[in-house]
Amino acid sequence: MSTAMPFDTDAALLTEVTAAVRTAGRTLRDRYTSHARGVTLDEIVHEIHANDDAVLDVLREPLLQARRGSRWAEDELAGGALPPGEWWVVDPAEGNINHVHGMDDWAVTATLVRDNQPVLTVVHLPLTGDTYTAVAGGGARLNGRTLKVSAKTDLGAALIGTGQARPGEDEHTFRRIGDSVTAMLVNGLVVRVSVPATMQLIHVAAGRMDAFWQFSDVRSGLVAGALLVSEAGGTVTDLAGEPWHTGSRDFLASAPGIHATARKILSPSA
CATH class of the missing domain: 3.30.540.10 (Fructose-1,6-Bisphosphatase, subunit A, domain 1)
Known part of the structure; x- marks a missing residue:
């Protein structure tokens, strides 16, 4: 209910x-x-x-x-x-x-x-x-x-970020992070890899960064930034393109103008 x-x-x-x-x-x-x-x-x-x-x-x-x-x-x-x-x-x-x-x-x-x-x-x-x-x-x-998110439409001009959600993730997740960073280094302008997630997401909400992604469902690192970015006019989904919620397995928050391209790169099968 x-x-x-x-x-x-x-x-x-x-x-x-x-x-x-x-x-x-x-x-x-x-x-x-x-x-x-x-x-x-x-x-x-x-x-x-x-x-x-x-x-x-x-x-x-x-x-x-x-x-x-x-x-x-x-x-x-x-x-x-x-x-x-x-x-x-x-x-x-x-x-x-x-x-x-x-x-x-x-x-x-x-x-x-x-x-x-x-x-x-x-x-x-x-x-x-x-x-x-x-x-x-x-x-x-x-x-x-x-606050208002970035107006960028070209991923090649974008400052984007990701990071490790918690210590001790499985090797598959670490390799997935590494592969995704490589893909974004090729397609984006600059990639920041740091923790915590919220400290990057406030920059996305303020238009200082253009996107943040994470292969994680850790709630405490994502809920605050998800709301800030969406309320600042950004797009927040999982990597299948569905609206993000706390049960989602992965996360992408970005300026609307680069979201589709970023998601395609992070989810090649999408």
């Missing part, structure tokens, strides 16, 4: 969610160092979990209280469709691996997903203070300024 809500109801929630995410961002910023923390794998994993736990301590309850009856998607690396209803899909430290290595590509994200479609999102970058927001049907914004 559909749980569709009026746009005004979702829009009214945005201020509260933005405040909660910015508060959580201060916690993550206070934990940041400009040098790498951890040498062994165990040490790095410990730092990553410590970041997650610290942010969730201040973020989880405010979000659940903001939307009564909503549920929490526990595993940030999980993929696939969620049960019907409203779920918070949150990454308390999107780009956590960058944070613990003293780099600056990280954020706090919170997205309300309704019946497997993102309907509201906040992406906050604590080091710059920038906040990206979107509500389904209401456009995408950066610090209140409307």
Whole structure:
């Protein structure tokens, strides 16, 4: 059964969610160092979990209280469709691996997903203070300024990106990533391969990049960017060309003018 809500109801929630995410961002910023923390794998994993736990301590309850009856998607690396209803899909430290290595590509994200479609999102970058927001049907914004995707129509002029969704993917996925990067290097202008996905997707939404693809169904890395790009006028599908949702197995978000060409290159059998 559909749980569709009026746009005004979702829009009214945005201020509260933005405040909660910015508060959580201060916690993550206070934990940041400009040098790498951890040498062994165990040490790095410990730092990553410590970041997650610290942010969730201040973020989880405010979000659940903001939307009564909503549920929490526990595993940030999980993929696939969620049960019907409203779920918070949150990454308390999107780009956590960058944070613990003293780099600056990280954020706090919170997205309300309704019946497997993102309907509201906040992406906050604590080091710059920038906040990206979107509500389904209401456009995408950066610090209140409307965002619009690139107007490019030539893939040969496009800045495009991809990245690894999670550690320990199977060898087939890694080879598929490698083959797709090669294909895009041949057909595009420049290819960025980096993590996390959200930090590339905000650039697509803002028209700074032209496309991003990923062979993954990890929800927390895609829901925020999917909504931002679509609300900024972009096209977001799976590689079969079907509208993307949390149950999709792969992902392509791009400026409309290059989407068909990019999808053909990434899915030669399409």
